[in-house]
Amino acid sequence: MASGARAILADLHWPETEPEATQAASYLMGFRGRPLAVSARGGDDRWGRARIEAVAEPASDADEPVDLAAGLVAAGLAHADAGESDILCRGDLIALEAEPRSARRGVWGAAVLDARDGPALGALAGRFVVAEGRIVGVGERADRTYLDFVRNSTAGLTVIVMKRTWRIMQERGLTAATLRGRLARVRGRVEVRRGPTLDIVSADMIEVPEGERALTR
Known part of the structure; x- marks a missing residue:
């Protein structure tokens, strides 16, 4: 920014691949020199950059x-992502993904x-991904809940939901009973343990898209 402050647009995941990363940078450069109306969105990230809406x-x-x-x-040049936060402040960004996702x-x-x-999924360890499938099992534990997309957790994705996030999901009607068999779209950074996993700290990173055709049926 002209002030010298370091900032990032909140609730976005910058593309990790080319040419999308260059295209996203070019999009923003198109507004260089324009005055910005800036609003703070939460605290700074771990690198000291302010999270903003611009x-x-x-x-x-x-x-x-x-x-x-x-x-x-x-434009399909970034994903909506809560990042380190447990709240996606701008839920409208999820809705804006529908058109570029449909158009690929x-x-x-x-x-x-x-x-x-x-x-x-394992080949993408360490990368941000969006994955979709039907939840076949829900394992509730004292401090976390496991959402399995395959019977054998080594063969497909397991989503790990922390206790506070699971409580928020339950308040939204997403319980063990209502999630089994449901189509879900999840996002986050893949880790490989016994199999590929995503740790979810924001309930907004789990979508249950009613009425959509399963892409992975």
């Missing part, structure tokens, strides 16, 4: 204000990963 103000009377995060997501544009160029495909 709207580029019109350059002329013919222009409209542009929400930078929304523009990136709608940008970061959605490939099909959403099949949560049953353990080898494919």
